[in-house]
Amino acid sequence: MSQSLQPQLVRLAEHERATVAFTLDGRAVTALEGDTVLTAVLTNAGSLRRNEFSGQPRAGFCMMGACQDCWIATADGERLRACSTFIRAGMHLLSGSGEGA
Amino acid sequence: MNRSAPVIVGAGPAGVRAAQTLVAHGLRPVLIDEAARAGGQIYRQPPQGFARSKKALYGFEAGRADGVHQAFEAVRTSLDYRPQTLVWNAQPGLLDLMDNTTQAASSLAWEELIVATGATDRVLPFPGWTTPGVYTLGGAQVALKFQGCAIGRTVVLAGNGPLLYLVAYQYAKAGATVAAVLDSSSLADRTAALPAMLGQPALLAKGIYYLAWLKLHGVPVHTHAQVLRVEGDSRVQSLAWRHANLAQPGGKVGTEQVIPCDAVGFGYALRSETQLADLLGCRFQFDAMQRAHLPVRDRAMRSSVPGVYLAGDGAGIMGADAAELAGERAALALLQDRGVAIDGARVAQIEQQLAQVAAFRLGLERAFPFPQGWAAEAPDDLVVCRCENIRAGELRAAVRDCGAREMNRLKALTRVGMGRCQGRMCGAAATEILAQAAGLPVQEVGRLRGQAPIKPIPIGLHLSSALAVTASDTALQEDAS
Amino acid sequence: MKTLSTEVLIVGGGIVGASAALVLAKAGRRVTLVERDLCGSRSSGINYGGVRRQGRPVVQLPLSQRAHQIWAGLEALIGTTGEYERSGHFKLARSTADMQALEAYAELSRPYGLDIELISGERLRQQCPWLGGAAVGGSLCPEDGQANPRLVSPAFARAAQAAGAEIIERCELMQVVHDGRDFVAEARLGEDVMQLRAEVMINCAGAWATRLASAFGEQVPLSSGYPSMVVTEPIAHFLPWSLGVEGGSIYCRQVARGNVVLGGGRGYELDDKRARASHDSILGLLPQAAALLPALRHVHIIRTWSGVEAYLPDHQPVIGPSATQAGLLHGFGFCGAGFQIGPAAGEALAELVLHGRSAIALDAFSIARFAPAAAVVPVASSDRLSSHLERKIS
Numbered sequence: 001m002s003q004s005l006q007p008q009l010v011r012l013a014e015h016e017r018a019t020v021a022f023t024l025d026g027r028a029v030t031a032l033e034g035d036t037v038l039t040a041v042l043t044n045a046g047s048l049r050r051n052e053f054s055g056q057p058r059a060g061f062c063m064m065g066a067c068q069d070c071w072i073a074t075a076d077g078e079r080l081r082a083c084s085t086f087i088r089a090g091m092h093l094l095s096g097s098g099e100g101a
Numbered sequence: 102m103n104r105s106a107p108v109i110v111g112a113g114p115a116g117v118r119a120a121q122t123l124v125a126h127g128l129r130p131v132l133i134d135e136a137a138r139a140g141g142q143i144y145r146q147p148p149q150g151f152a153r154s155k156k157a158l159y160g161f162e163a164g165r166a167d168g169v170h171q172a173f174e175a176v177r178t179s180l181d182y183r184p185q186t187l188v189w190n191a192q193p194g195l196l197d198l199m200d201n202t203t204q205a206a207s208s209l210a211w212e213e214l215i216v217a218t219g220a221t222d223r224v225l226p227f228p229g230w231t232t233p234g235v236y237t238l239g240g241a242q243v244a245l246k247f248q249g250c251a252i253g254r255t256v257v258l259a260g261n262g263p264l265l266y267l268v269a270y271q272y273a274k275a276g277a278t279v280a281a282v283l284d285s286s287s288l289a290d291r292t293a294a295l296p297a298m299l300g301q302p303a304l305l306a307k308g309i310y311y312l313a314w315l316k317l318h319g320v321p322v323h324t325h326a327q328v329l330r331v332e333g334d335s336r337v338q339s340l341a342w343r344h345a346n347l348a349q350p351g352g353k354v355g356t357e358q359v360i361p362c363d364a365v366g367f368g369y370a371l372r373s374e375t376q377l378a379d380l381l382g383c384r385f386q387f388d389a390m391q392r393a394h395l396p397v398r399d400r401a402m403r404s405s406v407p408g409v410y411l412a413g414d415g416a417g418i419m420g421a422d423a424a425e426l427a428g429e430r431a432a433l434a435l436l437q438d439r440g441v442a443i444d445g446a447r448v449a450q451i452e453q454q455l456a457q458v459a460a461f462r463l464g465l466e467r468a469f470p471f472p473q474g475w476a477a478e479a480p481d482d483l484v485v486c487r488c489e490n491i492r493a494g495e496l497r498a499a500v501r502d503c504g505a506r507e508m509n510r511l512k513a514l515t516r517v518g519m520g521r522c523q524g525r526m527c528g529a530a531a532t533e534i535l536a537q538a539a540g541l542p543v544q545e546v547g548r549l550r551g552q553a554p555i556k557p558i559p560i561g562l563h564l565s566s567a568l569a570v571t572a573s574d575t576a577l578q579e580d581a582s
Numbered sequence: 583m584k585t586l587s588t589e590v591l592i593v594g595g596g597i598v599g600a601s602a603a604l605v606l607a608k609a610g611r612r613v614t615l616v617e618r619d620l621c622g623s624r625s626s627g628i629n630y631g632g633v634r635r636q637g638r639p640v641v642q643l644p645l646s647q648r649a650h651q652i653w654a655g656l657e658a659l660i661g662t663t664g665e666y667e668r669s670g671h672f673k674l675a676r677s678t679a680d681m682q683a684l685e686a687y688a689e690l691s692r693p694y695g696l697d698i699e700l701i702s703g704e705r706l707r708q709q710c711p712w713l714g715g716a717a718v719g720g721s722l723c724p725e726d727g728q729a730n731p732r733l734v735s736p737a738f739a740r741a742a743q744a745a746g747a748e749i750i751e752r753c754e755l756m757q758v759v760h761d762g763r764d765f766v767a768e769a770r771l772g773e774d775v776m777q778l779r780a781e782v783m784i785n786c787a788g789a790w791a792t793r794l795a796s797a798f799g800e801q802v803p804l805s806s807g808y809p810s811m812v813v814t815e816p817i818a819h820f821l822p823w824s825l826g827v828e829g830g831s832i833y834c835r836q837v838a839r840g841n842v843v844l845g846g847g848r849g850y851e852l853d854d855k856r857a858r859a860s861h862d863s864i865l866g867l868l869p870q871a872a873a874l875l876p877a878l879r880h881v882h883i884i885r886t887w888s889g890v891e892a893y894l895p896d897h898q899p900v901i902g903p904s905a906t907q908a909g910l911l912h913g914f915g916f917c918g919a920g921f922q923i924g925p926a927a928g929e930a931l932a933e934l935v936l937h938g939r940s941a942i943a944l945d946a947f948s949i950a951r952f953a954p955a956a957a958v959v960p961v962a963s964s965d966r967l968s969s970h971l972e973r974k975i976s
Binding site for chain 3: 190192195197206208380382503504507510513514519520521523552553554557558559560561562564
Binding site for chain 2: 006008009010011012013014015016017033034035036039043046047051053054056057058059060061062063064065066067068069071079083084085086097
């Protein structure tokens, strides 16, 4: 598995929750009810976006809506702040670091 | 006299206690908060339905956290509560709001305002800090508390401040692998601070407890530790560090040591979220201990603007317990200014307790001194502004070649602080680099001016019909240059 | 009290004052420029960044064309590109009447070499797939463009300094009189007060120029405006031109890094020096932005700002000699359109000092147009200026 597909976050608790299905870079994945988009993505992969100027991947930083480094794109062109948005079933998210990226 | 309801921004410890106090005196305040549930950051509540107990979530602070949560629940129906709502602009008499879930914009008239906007981590970058897997200490704590996750499999925690040992303890206790704790300060610093810290024995005891627990459980703790860099292409793979005392530069340094890891949490105490106070026109003053320009407030939490009160960490770091007191005090001042009778004895009690906390904070600064030598050590290719990818060398060039000596001029010339976070993450570091390069004390290089929106807002936000009418009345103007 | 004697005292370190200082310094004159804040921190630094000839009153076009030549050599002149690009300026028409107005302007401006192209119908749709809303056509000036005022304006001052001008920042002029021989000014610099003596004084104090003018009996109906600006997060490039709208309330451009800068509506003043984008103007601009450029629908704005710009009722600046005081020149009141033309205005003012006349006629911009008819005592100031200095030097 390429580096960018290895999950960053590790679940230590709160395992007993309903599954939420969504797609990440076209790949069908799951998260748990109550996950933020950040948690949902980073328990499946290693980054959320690419910085416009360095081109390098980013995976959030402050987790509290301050650093603005966790904005992730959806397939229909919207942008979500991943740490402060809850994952919903059927979201199609694009991190710019998928297998085709 | 018909008056607008008092408005409170922030539902952390300060905001909640302010709301509770106003409700107890018969008012129905508006309480606006960005999160979905009350508690702020320190007492952040996980989403409904999560299983862990408050003891598991908050440890020694479980009682206090529960107190704040219960206080909120008790007054919830007596409030005009606006969760998941951002205040993105503040003008005289008017706040601009946006619902984060619906992107609906609205505005709110205000005559009395309690700003309780809290704080975030203060960071000083190191090479590799933008690599996926590097988070703030507060961020590492939120991942665990709010989502039940560790930021990685093998975590290094670094920096200084009370949060460092607390997060390390919480992580190790929750079953994460903490590869090392790298404290930029030292035991000697903490012993020197002992007299001042004895004023708050419970807090001091907790700090000692965490350290003892970590050592007992085999977590390596290094003091006077300077983070050199994080390695890894698209994710953290290792962290290099050495012994050095950045608070007293020029001393002995150790050899470089490398720790394999896949996540790093770091920070150097906290920084206040002062953007709304700035937009409201509050007067600011440099605070030497916090090394930051902060909005001034009197003992009663009044700002320099009539009708604006500043409670909690949002106008200067005071800690959660003090924030609760400050919220109550601000509400009492608001009531007093309205001509409502308040309990003078309670006011005196609060002010006395807050004075004790202030003394303790002084001790904390001695225990966890700011790494003053950081700027001189920062390499030219270090990314300082992570939004815009601006490096230390570019900042220094602006000082050297364009005579920049002031933060807003530095921002205009180099773009530092022009990104989405408006300087929250890079402000402290950029200030240190500017001051060091210009040969000026930190208090003389100014501060980044706040501008609306204080956080990004979508162009597609939905205006209510009333707002749309106001907006379209904007006078037509010929296009300018 | 420290006293500083100089040949030419320039008040105001915006692009006009700094340009004048640069030309004079390069010509070997002793120039001192005093700026109340930091050079290029006011209108010259906070404006939209359009570098535009198209749309100016025709009487400004000779000066604007001269400025266009100066801008062509910008990097060599001021030591930075200032992100200047001749990306083109496109003015949209939303109706047939608006299109006719653009056609008329194209015709009127033809002698001045703007090379305007009118685009409409199918060609508009093909060339501007990113354009939403009801545009029937537009007028393109291909060599107009955009630059970063935060970089350009301070660089003019630095270039002037490198050429030998004395630039004193954070220096506020308190009062000035003429003692029959020199201008004698008192200025505050930090805690100190200093005296400045100069034979010639150039008033480039922007929105604050009227105080200086009135000290010499000249009343000018200057008003302050506060244009609201908004900028987006960086996004992929889609907008090739700087856009304006005929008779419209929005203008926008996309910078090389990808942010889209939008202007429109009025901000409000914080104090006599600073302004902010207002709630009304921000909320008024956003739906217009989304309608004009559908690509912005999901994009966020990350910052707003405003500043103080000086407006005159006939939408023309004041450039040229004082009507009441020999040795005093004025260059202010550019009505939110001073950035492009500023370097030529500064040069013209310098020419008045150096040669007693400017290469380009400035009559239309004379301050005398605001004087009550009877009160004007024409001062043959252009002759007096250069002979003044010649006498001094010899």
